[in-house]
Amino acid sequence: MERDIQTIFKSQKENSSKVAQMSVKDRMERVMRIDNYLKSDKNLSSLYEALYNDLRKPEVEVIATEVGVVQTQISHLKKNLHKWDRDHRVPTPLPLLGTRSYIRYEPRGVVLILSPWNFPLNLSLVPLVYAIAAGNTVILKPSEISSHTSAYLKKMISELFRLDEVAVVEGDASVATRLLEMPFDHIFFTGSPRVGKIVMGKAAEHLSSVTLELGGKSPAIIDETANIPQIARRLAWAKSVNCGQTCVTPDYVIIHESKKREFIEEFRSAIIELYNRSGSGTEKSPDYCRIISRYHFRRLHSLYQDAVGKGAKLLIGGNFEEEDFFISPTLLENISEDMHIMHEEIFGPLLPVISYNDRSDVREIIGRHPNPLMLYIASREKKNIRYFMDGNPAGGTVINDYMLGYSNPNLPFGGVSNSGIGKSLGFHCFMEFSNKRSVIHRKWGSLDMIYPPYNDRVLWM
Ligand code: NAD
Numbered sequence: 001m002e003r004d005i006q007t008i009f010k011s012q013k014e015n016s017s018k019v020a021q022m023s024v025k026d027r028m029e030r031v032m033r034i035d036n037y038l039k040s041d042k043n044l045s046s047l048y049e050a051l052y053n054d055l056r057k058p059e060v061e062v063i064a065t066e067v068g069v070v071q072t073q074i075s076h077l078k079k080n081l082h083k084w085d086r087d088h089r090v091p092t093p094l095p096l097l098g099t100r101s102y103i104r105y106e107p108r109g110v111v112l113i114l115s116p117w118n119f120p121l122n123l124s125l126v127p128l129v130y131a132i133a134a135g136n137t138v139i140l141k142p143s144e145i146s147s148h149t150s151a152y153l154k155k156m157i158s159e160l161f162r163l164d165e166v167a168v169v170e171g172d173a174s175v176a177t178r179l180l181e182m183p184f185d186h187i188f189f190t191g192s193p194r195v196g197k198i199v200m201g202k203a204a205e206h207l208s209s210v211t212l213e214l215g216g217k218s219p220a221i222i223d224e225t226a227n228i229p230q231i232a233r234r235l236a237w238a239k240s241v242n243c244g245q246t247c248v249t250p251d252y253v254i255i256h257e258s259k260k261r262e263f264i265e266e267f268r269s270a271i272i273e274l275y276n277r278s279g280s281g282t283e284k285s286p287d288y289c290r291i292i293s294r295y296h297f298r299r300l301h302s303l304y305q306d307a308v309g310k311g312a313k314l315l316i317g318g319n320f321e322e323e324d325f326f327i328s329p330t331l332l333e334n335i336s337e338d339m340h341i342m343h344e345e346i347f348g349p350l351l352p353v354i355s356y357n358d359r360s361d362v363r364e365i366i367g368r369h370p371n372p373l374m375l376y377i378a379s380r381e382k383k384n385i386r387y388f389m390d391g392n393p394a395g396g397t398v399i400n401d402y403m404l405g406y407s408n409p410n411l412p413f414g415g416v417s418n419s420g421i422g423k424s425l426g427f428h429c430f431m432e433f434s435n436k437r438s439v440i441h442r443k444w445g446s447l448d449m450i451y452p453p454y455n456d457r458v459l460w461m
Helices: 002-020 024-039 041-055 059-084 122-133 147-160 173-179 193-206 228-244 257-275 294-309 359-367 382-391 426-432
Strands: 088-090 099-107 110-114 137-141 166-168 186-190 209-213 219-222 252-256 313-316 330-333 350-356 374-378 396-399 434-442
Touching: 002 099, 002 110, 002 137, 002 173, 024 041, 024 059, 024 122, 024 147, 041 059, 041 147, 059 122, 059 228, 059 426, 110 122, 110 173, 122 137, 122 186, 122 426, 137 173, 147 166, 186 193, 193 209, 219 228, 219 359, 228 257, 228 350, 252 257, 252 359, 257 313, 257 330, 257 350, 294 330, 294 350, 350 359, 359 382, 374 382, 426 434
Parallel strands: 110 137, 110 186, 137 166, 186 209, 219 252, 219 374, 252 350, 330 350, 374 396
Antiparallel strands: 088 099, 099 434, 313 330
């Protein structure tokens, strides 16, 4: 493996200046190989199988949250890459009269993408298409935990690209560690803040630049003016899709005390409507995913047991079936800060509900945790929306809905401090994979007036 990694890295390094000089048309042709691959019925059915085996993902979700997301980004690239790739003129200040200044976006070189298991196709291919579009060579290491989808990615990429352009290296943390020993020109990591710190530490050894797309505890505030039936239904879906294993899933709810009972009842009805219409249980729904692994099942079970053991009250759900990695959508109240569930990202279908009476308490509760990836606000009162946004930094905010943070390629997506560094999607992602070279081109005139000998000259600047 060690030798393989070195050989691939070396071949990409040698090839990188050739790849960097490719025209926009040639880069787009490479991106479209991925698009076309995903359109073939045969390839799509192998993907359904891989994602079913990894997460029991329903086909509709494979399209909506994996393939569809990649295709949306590719369409966005198709429309915009030629504009982004041009030199970007900037204004010239008076003392530089006679010059022209512009920014030239250039490929970084050889880049590494490390991706997680929760949306294993989407979170590998979205950065990949931007890295290719920006003119880089790429080594992608998908997660060993979603092993079926990782094998699918390896097969796909080896059919579409030469190893010295794009390569997939499968393996666990030890393989990632080997990769991180290489002097990459950029590392794009999606995963936990814990591993993000390791990646940044390793990147520092080569001064490789990094994009860190991390997670954290994203709160969902619901104030006294919110439309409760509507928001409870939206939240029930957001917390259940992919079985709550989504970086933008609301982690916990902070709701105005006056609306708590109504919210709980509406959430209960929504879960029944979405996953249990037949009355035979959420576990029988073909639309409900499973927890990725025994490790994560047990982690979630112990968060639940710890909370209940310390006085949390079970309101909805609480069903755990280890042989099937099934956990039902679960609502808990009477939450206190000494519970582990309030100290780590839950990343599963457990939802603690905390109530407040005074909106200043909300800031205080959120302020106990590092800055989140998303801050959700459900409210019909402008002043409250502003109040909650102003006091609480977050990577992004969605108002009166959930999950949408990752859906508009015109908006930057990413965290702030503990939830991430750098942004992905659209132009922002293209920039992550590009060096912004500043160019000043003198057309006429000169700076002779400031050359020595200075004598008694005093500059007015
Ligand atoms: P993870 O951090 O455990 O793993 C991510 C990647 O890092 C995998 O490829 C893994 O093999 C590799 N890795 C693991 N240990 C490593 C080590 N010691 N050194 C180097 N590499 C190592 O994350 P995960 O469990 O796969 O995913 C869940 C986390 O990812 C959650 O925190 C979630 O919020 C976050 N996430 C963030 C986004 C986002 O876009 N911001 C999207 C999805 C998931």
